[in-house]
Amino acid sequence: xxxRENSYTEAEALNLLxxxxxxxxxxxxxxxxxxxxxxxxxxxxxEIGDSLSLEDRVHESTSFWIRDHxxxxxxxxxxxxxxxxxxxxxxxxRQYKTPGNFSGKSQDDTLAIEVMIHSKAxxxxxxxxxxxxxxxxxxxxxxxxxxxxxxxxxxxxxxxxYSPKSEQAWSHRRWVINMIARNCSTLQWIIERESExxxxxxxxxxxxxxxxNHRCWLVSFMTREQVLDELKxxxxxxxxxxxxxSCFHYRRRLMLRNLEGFCYTQDNNSSGYFVETYQIWKEELxxxxxxxxxxxxxxxxxxxxxxxxxxxxxxxxxxxxxxxCQSKPKASVDIDIDSLMDHELxxxxxxxxxxxxxxxxxxxxxxxxxxxxxxxxxxxxxxYQGIDIQEKLRAGVGDVTRMLKRSCPDxxxxxxxxxxxxxxx
Amino acid sequence: xxxxxxxxxxxxxxxxxxxxxSFESVVMEHxxxxxxxxxxxxxxxxxxxxxxxxxxxxxxxxxCQDESGGFAGNIGHDPHVLYTLSAVQVLALxxxxxxxxxxxxxxxxxxxxxxxxxxxxxxxxxVDTRFSYIAICCLSILQRLDKINVDKAVEYIVxxxxxxxxxxxxxxxxxxxxxxxxxxxxxxxxxxxxxxxxDLLGWWLCERQVKSGxxxxxxxxxxxxxxxxxxxxxxxxxxxxHWINKDxxxxxxxxxxxxxxxxxxxxxxxAVDVFHTYFGVAGLSLLEYPGLKPIDxxxxxxxxxxxxxFFSKK
Numbered sequence: 001x002x003x004r005e006n007s008y009t010e011a012e013a014l015n016l017l018x019x020x021x022x023x024x025x026x027x028x029x030x031x032x033x034x035x036x037x038x039x040x041x042x043x044x045x046x047e048i049g050d051s052l053s054l055e056d057r058v059h060e061s062t063s064f065w066i067r068d069h070x071x072x073x074x075x076x077x078x079x080x081x082x083x084x085x086x087x088x089x090x091x092x093x094r095q096y097k098t099p100g101n102f103s104g105k106s107q108d109d110t111l112a113i114e115v116m117i118h119s120k121a122x123x124x125x126x127x128x129x130x131x132x133x134x135x136x137x138x139x140x141x142x143x144x145x146x147x148x149x150x151x152x153x154x155x156x157x158x159x160x161x162y163s164p165k166s167e168q169a170w171s172h173r174r175w176v177i178n179m180i181a182r183n184c185s186t187l188q189w190i191i192e193r194e195s196e197x198x199x200x201x202x203x204x205x206x207x208x209x210x211x212x213n214h215r216c217w218l219v220s221f222m223t224r225e226q227v228l229d230e231l232k233x234x235x236x237x238x239x240x241x242x243x244x245x246s247c248f249h250y251r252r253r254l255m256l257r258n259l260e261g262f263c264y265t266q267d268n269n270s271s272g273y274f275v276e277t278y279q280i281w282k283e284e285l286x287x288x289x290x291x292x293x294x295x296x297x298x299x300x301x302x303x304x305x306x307x308x309x310x311x312x313x314x315x316x317x318x319x320x321x322x323x324x325c326q327s328k329p330k331a332s333v334d335i336d337i338d339s340l341m342d343h344e345l346x347x348x349x350x351x352x353x354x355x356x357x358x359x360x361x362x363x364x365x366x367x368x369x370x371x372x373x374x375x376x377x378x379x380x381x382x383x384y385q386g387i388d389i390q391e392k393l394r395a396g397v398g399d400v401t402r403m404l405k406r407s408c409p410d411x412x413x414x415x416x417x418x419x420x421x422x423x424x425x
Numbered sequence: 426x427x428x429x430x431x432x433x434x435x436x437x438x439x440x441x442x443x444x445x446x447s448f449e450s451v452v453m454e455h456x457x458x459x460x461x462x463x464x465x466x467x468x469x470x471x472x473x474x475x476x477x478x479x480x481x482x483x484x485x486x487x488x489c490q491d492e493s494g495g496f497a498g499n500i501g502h503d504p505h506v507l508y509t510l511s512a513v514q515v516l517a518l519x520x521x522x523x524x525x526x527x528x529x530x531x532x533x534x535x536x537x538x539x540x541x542x543x544x545x546x547x548x549x550x551x552v553d554t555r556f557s558y559i560a561i562c563c564l565s566i567l568q569r570l571d572k573i574n575v576d577k578a579v580e581y582i583v584x585x586x587x588x589x590x591x592x593x594x595x596x597x598x599x600x601x602x603x604x605x606x607x608x609x610x611x612x613x614x615x616x617x618x619x620x621x622x623x624d625l626l627g628w629w630l631c632e633r634q635v636k637s638g639x640x641x642x643x644x645x646x647x648x649x650x651x652x653x654x655x656x657x658x659x660x661x662x663x664x665x666x667h668w669i670n671k672d673x674x675x676x677x678x679x680x681x682x683x684x685x686x687x688x689x690x691x692x693x694x695x696a697v698d699v700f701h702t703y704f705g706v707a708g709l710s711l712l713e714y715p716g717l718k719p720i721d722x723x724x725x726x727x728x729x730x731x732x733x734x735f736f737s738k739k
Contacts, residue, residue, distance in 0.1 A: 082452070216593075410638075411668060
C-alpha cells in the first residue's frame, strides 16, 4: 500500500466522509459496494453519476464512483475516511449515550440520526466493526417500526454484497428477524426472501458457511408447507452445485424438520403423512443416485447418500412397524430393507469396478467414496435386520479394504479399525 | 523436509505488533485482543514471550475491560465473550490472571447463559456453540466453572451434534471443524466427552486430510493451516490422531511458511498473517515438532501455563 493515504489532512478526510455520507443519503437504493484501485478510476471517470452536482463530480471522480445504484470507493482513501468515520461515530455515540442528552425527544432523535449516519459509513469500510452494528441495534430497538427494521436488512445486504462472509452482517439480520417475529405478521414473507437472498449470495460465494448457517436457522421459523416448498425449490440449484456440501446439508435440515413434524403427529392422517414423507425420501435417494452416476467422484453426493440410507433404514422402518401395528395398514408403501440393501450394494459395486486407473482421479475418488459408503452402511445396520444382509456386506468388505488401503493409504489405521470392528463375532 | 523458521516468525509477529497503521491492521483493530492472543501464544510456544513488554501488554488489556466485567476487542469498543477469553488467556501466559476480579469477569459470562443452556456472545443475543466453549474454557481458567449450569450447557452442546458425529453452530447447523473443536473442547473441560461418538467423529475428522497432507474444515473444501489446529486438537482430545498421516501434515504446514519474511499463510504461497502463524505453530506443537513447548489441545494454551493455573494455586 502506498503511503499516500497518510498525506490526507484531517480536514480533507472529513470532507471525504461528508461526500460519502451525502452519496449514501442521496441514493438509498444503493445495493452494491466495491473497492476500486485508483488506476481503475481513470477509466470510470467518464461515467459519473448524473444525480450529483457539478462541484461534487470534481471530487468524486477521484474518490467515489456511482452509477445504477452501484457505489465504487477508491482504495486510496480508505484509511483516511475510515479514521474520520470512526471518530465521528464514536463521538456521536458518546453524546447519544450521555444521560443528560436524553432531555428532549427532538434532541434525542438528532443524536440518533448522527449515530446512524456515521455508523453506516463506518460499516461500509469496516464491516465487522461490531460496536457500530450494536449502536444501530440500540437505536432501532427504541423504535421497532417495520420500515426501520427493513432498512437494517438493506444495510446488511449491502455489506454482504462485497463481504459475503461477514459474521456481523449475518448476525445483525438474525437480530432484526427476531425483532420482526415478535412484532409483525410479515414474518413468513420475510423468511422466504431471506432464503432467496442466501441462495443468491451462495451463487457468488461458494460453500459460504455463514450464509448457509443462516438459511438453516430460518428453517425453525418455517411451516411444514414452507419446508416442503423449500425442498422443491432448492432442488435445481443443488443439482447444479454438486460439490457444495452446504446446500445438501440444508436439504438434510429440511428433511429432518419435516420428519420432526411427523413424530409429533399422532392422528388419523399420520399414515398419509408417513407415505408422503417416505416418498420424499425415496425420491431424494433416486435423484442422488442419478447425480452420483452423472458427476463422478463427488464427495458431497456420497455424504448425502450416507444420511439418506441410514435414516431410511433406521427410522422409517421403525415407523412402518409402529404404524401398521396401530391401525389397519393404509400405507401402500413397502419398505423392504433387504431389497434396499441389495440395491445399495449393486450401486457400490458398479462404482468400484469402473476404471481404477490412477490417471482418472474422478473415477478413483468415486471408488473410494463408494467403498467408504459401504463401510458406513455396515456400521449403521442394526443387528436385527437379518444375517443375510450382514453376510452380503461382509463378502464385499474384503475387496473394499484392499482397494481403500491401496488408494487411500493415509487412512490405513481408520480402514483397519472399521473393518476389524465388523469381523468380530 | 523443510525446517521451521522460528526466528523469522518471532520477528514477523513483533513487526506486526508495531505496524498499527497498515490498512490490514486498521480494519482489524476491533479484534486486536484476539490478535494479541494469537501473537503472544505463538511467541510463548517458540520460547520468546519475553520479546514483548509485559507491562505494556497488560495495561492495554486492562483498558479493554468494560464496566460489565467483559472485555472488548480494543479500547472503547463493546465487550464480547470472544475478547474476554483472549484477555484471560493472555493474562494466563504472563501468570497474571489473579490481577483480575475473577467474580466480576465470571458474572459477565454467567449472565450470558440462556435457559436452554446455550450462551450468547454478548447482550445482543447471538447464540453459537463457540460461545459455549468460550464460557466453559474461560470460567475454568478463572476457577469459577461452578457458577454456570454446566449440565444444561452440556445438554445444549449435545443438541448440536449431527448425524455425521460432528457439531455445528446451533442445532441443525452443518458440521464444521472449528465448531467441532469448540464443542469437543467444551465437553472435554466439562468432563463430558462420553457424549461424543469418537469413532464416528474421528472418521469425519480424518476425512479432512487431503492428498497434499493438509486438512480442510469441511468436505470438498481446500486445505487450510488453521484446520491443522481445529481438526488435530479434536482428534487428540478423542484419541484418534493416529487415523491421519502426521508426517504429511507437518510437511504441509512447513510449506506454508514465508521463509524470507517470516509468518505462515493458509496454504503454500499465499500471504501470511498472525492468525495462520499461530495455528501453524500450534499445530506443529501438537504434532510434537522439536523445539516447541507442548500446547494443551482443550485450553489452547501451553501445557506449563495450564498446569500453573490448576496445580500451583489451591
